[in-house]
Amino acid sequence: xxxxxxLAHDFLHHQVFRKRKYGDLAGIFWGNVMQxxxxxxxxxxxxxxxxxxxxxxxxALTQDGDPDIDTMPVLAWSLKQAxxxxxxxxxxxxTALTKFFVSNQHILYFPILLVARLxxxxxxxxxxxxxxxxxxxxxxxxxxxxxxxPILERAAIILHYIWMFSVSSxxxxxxxxxxxxxxxxxxxSCGLLLAIVFGLGHNGMSTYDADNRPDFWKLQVTTTRxxxxxxxxxxxxxxxxxxxxxxxxxxxxxxxxxxxxLAKAHKLVKSFCKExxxxxxxxxxxxxxxxxxxxxxKVGNQFVADFLLDGPTM
Numbered sequence: 001x002x003x004x005x006x007l008a009h010d011f012l013h014h015q016v017f018r019k020r021k022y023g024d025l026a027g028i029f030w031g032n033v034m035q036x037x038x039x040x041x042x043x044x045x046x047x048x049x050x051x052x053x054x055x056x057x058x059x060a061l062t063q064d065g066d067p068d069i070d071t072m073p074v075l076a077w078s079l080k081q082a083x084x085x086x087x088x089x090x091x092x093x094x095t096a097l098t099k100f101f102v103s104n105q106h107i108l109y110f111p112i113l114l115v116a117r118l119x120x121x122x123x124x125x126x127x128x129x130x131x132x133x134x135x136x137x138x139x140x141x142x143x144x145x146x147x148x149x150p151i152l153e154r155a156a157i158i159l160h161y162i163w164m165f166s167v168s169s170x171x172x173x174x175x176x177x178x179x180x181x182x183x184x185x186x187x188x189s190c191g192l193l194l195a196i197v198f199g200l201g202h203n204g205m206s207t208y209d210a211d212n213r214p215d216f217w218k219l220q221v222t223t224t225r226x227x228x229x230x231x232x233x234x235x236x237x238x239x240x241x242x243x244x245x246x247x248x249x250x251x252x253x254x255x256x257x258x259x260x261x262l263a264k265a266h267k268l269v270k271s272f273c274k275e276x277x278x279x280x281x282x283x284x285x286x287x288x289x290x291x292x293x294x295x296x297x298k299v300g301n302q303f304v305a306d307f308l309l310d311g312p313t314m
Contacts, residue, residue, distance in 0.1 A: 006243025117191025
């Protein structure tokens with residue numbers, strides 16, 4: 001699943017074919033058929049992420065920020081974001097749910113990543129079959145354009161569940177409970193492995209509001225972390241595991257550049273950033289993951305200190 005995700009990412013960023021349609025069709029195979037994701041759902045979400053990386057929405061009621069960090073009320077990437085849901089409460093205070101998740105988010109991070117793929121599959125299915133959109137942006141796109149490949153998208157998702165349920169059931173040989181366990185383990189472990197790479201790319205890096213963000217190239221560089229070998233993980237393993245996103249900074253600056261050319265771009269971009277005094281940040285998988293958890297804990301502690309200052313919480 002994870003490697004299928006990187007292939008779909010390459011094709012849908014149009015890094016392979018000159019004709020975009022060919023990339024879309026290959027993306028439908030690697031995305032819809034092999035993973036159960038809707039290409040159009042992914043494009044809507046991912047294009048927004050690239051345009052406004054690590055940019056906060058202007059309020060809890062709007063969706064003008066990066067959808068990849070629109071994770072409230074379960075994860076907050078800044079104190080301002082942690083407090084943003086207050087405007088949704090009648091009394092203007094944090095709900096018990098928000099307090100629980102944000103104050104414990106460094107502990108709950110990996111359990112949340114385990115169920116991420118279930119959420120992605122659910123959102124994809126609903127969008128593809130006109131059962132609702134996860135965001136207002138996706139709903140607007142569906143209203144204006146509809147599905148670009150309606151028959152292919154739906155047929156490919158159905159095909160995914162046919163082969164996935166067939167494999168999970170051992171083609172009818174496994175018990176119902178064993179089949180469910182097989183499906184959940186395969187699905188959740190895939191979501192975890194994908195989300196770990198996504199998290200390494202941007203989580204714990206700078207976040208911005210719309211009115212104080214830097215220009216585009218500085219936004220991409222300062223909100224992004226490259227992944228290098230270290231702590232027992234060779235660079236060859238990192239290159240395979242991250243599927244090109246070990247060069248996340250360079251990919252965000254040149255999203256259509258094929259992954260085999262990112263290493264060459266990396267040297268030039270790193271030199272350019274040094275010349276202009278902008279930090280080009282790299283960390284290995286262990287250090288990067290620790291930084292993400294430390295950042296979540298820091299935001300959670302700030303959040304707890306803030307709502308304690310407001311008075312009794314029980």
